[in-house]
Amino acid sequence: MTLLRLPRPKDAFAPHPARRMRLVASGMLVAMAALFILARATVHVHPAIGFVQAFAEAAMVGGLADWFAVTALFRHPLGLPIPHTAIIPRNKDRIGDTLAAFLRDNFLTPAVVARRMRHMDVAAATGRFLASPSGGDGRLREGASRLIADILEALDQERLGGMVKGAIGQRLRAINIGPLIGQAIEAAMRDGRHAPVINSIVLWADRTLEANEHLIRQMVHDRAGKVLRWTGLDENLANAILNGLRKLLSDMADDPAHPLRLKAEEGMAKLAFDLQFDLEMQAKAAQIRDEILDNPAMQRWIDGLWEQARAGLLRAVRDPGKAMAGRLGEALRALGGTLQQEAGLRLVINRFVRRAAVGAAASYGDAIVRLVSDTVRSWDAGTVTSRLEHAVGRDLQYIRINGTIVGGLVGLAIHAVDTFF
Known part of the structure; x- marks a missing residue:
C-alpha cells in the first residue's frame, strides 16, 4: 500500500531571511574563532601566520561587539540583565509615543497636510483610474487593494467604528x-x-x-x-x-x-x-433632532450604515474588477471621463478634498495619533520585538558581518604596523 504524498511548497520550510542572515553572521564568528585557534597553534611555523592570527582575533572582537550591540536592541545577551540592554522591549511604550508624535508632527498637522496636497491633482488621478481601471500597473493596484483591505481588517473595529460613527453623529448634530x-x-x-x-x-x-x-x-x-x-x-x-x-x-x-x-x-x-x-423654533427643531439621534433605533441604524459601508469597501478593494463591472462600472467610467475633461470640476473636487483632508487632520489628527500610540501600547513586548526584528533583522545581521570583516582588517593593519614599524 502506497501513501499519497502531497507536494510541498518549495519554500515551505525555508528559514526567514533574517534568521538565514543570523546563521551566516554567527557562522562567520565561529569560523573566525576556529581560525584563531588554528593560527595560534601554528604561529611558530611561519611568521605570516601571525597576520592570520591577528586578523582572526580582531574579527572575533568586532563580531562579538556587534553581536552584543544587535542583541541588546531586542533582548538581554545570554539572558544576563546587563544595564541598557533589551532596549526595545523596555522602551516599547516610549517608542509608540515617539512614533505617534512623529506621525502627528510630520503628517497630520493641518499645515503639513495642506502643503503636501497643494500640488496633488486627486481628481485627475481618480478620473484616469475610473476611465481606465484595467490600465496602469496591475501589481501596484492589486497591492494597494490588499494593503487597504489589510488595514481595514487589522484596525480595532470597535475603536475605528466608534470614531466613524462619532464623526457622523457630530456632523449631524452640527447641522442647523x-x-x-x-x-x-x-x-x-x-x-x-x-x-x-x-x-x-x-x-x-x-x-x-x-x-x-x-x-x-x-x-x-x-x-x-x-x-x-x-x-x-x-x-x-x-x-x-x-x-x-x-x-x-x-x-x-x-x-x-x-x-x-x-x-x-x-x-x-x-x-x-x-x-x-425664529430662533426659538430652530431650538425646538434642534432638540427634536438630538432626541432622534439619541434614540437607540437611530444608533442601530448608524451602526448598520457603518458596517455596510465597511463591508462594501472591503468587497471593492478585494475585487476591484468586479466593482467596476455592470452599470455601476459604466457610470464610474463616464464619471472618470468627465473628470479628465472638465477642469472646473477638477478644481472644485481638489479644493474639497484638500479642505476635507485639512479638516480631518485638525479634527481627528490627535485621535489617530492616540490610536497608533494605544495600539503599540496594547502589544506585548514579545510582539513588538518579533515584528521589529523580522522587519530590520536582516540588515542588522549585515552589521555583524561587516563588523567581523572590518574588525579583522583593522587588526591586520595594526599587526602590520607593529611588525614593520
Missing part, C-alpha cells in the same frame, strides 16, 4: 436643521408639491373617521340626555355629526380653495417661516 426644513417646506409649497400631502392627510382623516364611527356614536349616546336616548334622537344626532364631518372632508378633498385647506396652507407657510427665522 430648522432652516433646512423650512426651506424645503417653502420650496414644496411654491411648486405645489404640498397638495398631495394635504390630500393624504384628508384621506387619512376620512378613513380614521370611518374606522372609529362606533366610538363617535357611543360617545354621543353616553353624553345625550335620557329624553334624547328615549326618543332615539341621539342616533339622529350622531348621524348628523358623522355626515357633517364626511361632507367637510369631501369638500376639502375636492376644493383646493376650501377655507380649512387654506388655513392648513397658512399654517405650513408660517411653520416654514418660523423654522428659517
Whole structure:
C-alpha cells in the first residue's frame, strides 16, 4: 500500500531571511574563532601566520561587539540583565509615543497636510483610474487593494467604528436643521408639491373617521340626555355629526380653495417661516433632532450604515474588477471621463478634498495619533520585538558581518604596523 504524498511548497520550510542572515553572521564568528585557534597553534611555523592570527582575533572582537550591540536592541545577551540592554522591549511604550508624535508632527498637522496636497491633482488621478481601471500597473493596484483591505481588517473595529460613527453623529448634530426644513417646506409649497400631502392627510382623516364611527356614536349616546336616548334622537344626532364631518372632508378633498385647506396652507407657510427665522423654533427643531439621534433605533441604524459601508469597501478593494463591472462600472467610467475633461470640476473636487483632508487632520489628527500610540501600547513586548526584528533583522545581521570583516582588517593593519614599524 502506497501513501499519497502531497507536494510541498518549495519554500515551505525555508528559514526567514533574517534568521538565514543570523546563521551566516554567527557562522562567520565561529569560523573566525576556529581560525584563531588554528593560527595560534601554528604561529611558530611561519611568521605570516601571525597576520592570520591577528586578523582572526580582531574579527572575533568586532563580531562579538556587534553581536552584543544587535542583541541588546531586542533582548538581554545570554539572558544576563546587563544595564541598557533589551532596549526595545523596555522602551516599547516610549517608542509608540515617539512614533505617534512623529506621525502627528510630520503628517497630520493641518499645515503639513495642506502643503503636501497643494500640488496633488486627486481628481485627475481618480478620473484616469475610473476611465481606465484595467490600465496602469496591475501589481501596484492589486497591492494597494490588499494593503487597504489589510488595514481595514487589522484596525480595532470597535475603536475605528466608534470614531466613524462619532464623526457622523457630530456632523449631524452640527447641522442647523430648522432652516433646512423650512426651506424645503417653502420650496414644496411654491411648486405645489404640498397638495398631495394635504390630500393624504384628508384621506387619512376620512378613513380614521370611518374606522372609529362606533366610538363617535357611543360617545354621543353616553353624553345625550335620557329624553334624547328615549326618543332615539341621539342616533339622529350622531348621524348628523358623522355626515357633517364626511361632507367637510369631501369638500376639502375636492376644493383646493376650501377655507380649512387654506388655513392648513397658512399654517405650513408660517411653520416654514418660523423654522428659517425664529430662533426659538430652530431650538425646538434642534432638540427634536438630538432626541432622534439619541434614540437607540437611530444608533442601530448608524451602526448598520457603518458596517455596510465597511463591508462594501472591503468587497471593492478585494475585487476591484468586479466593482467596476455592470452599470455601476459604466457610470464610474463616464464619471472618470468627465473628470479628465472638465477642469472646473477638477478644481472644485481638489479644493474639497484638500479642505476635507485639512479638516480631518485638525479634527481627528490627535485621535489617530492616540490610536497608533494605544495600539503599540496594547502589544506585548514579545510582539513588538518579533515584528521589529523580522522587519530590520536582516540588515542588522549585515552589521555583524561587516563588523567581523572590518574588525579583522583593522587588526591586520595594526599587526602590520607593529611588525614593520
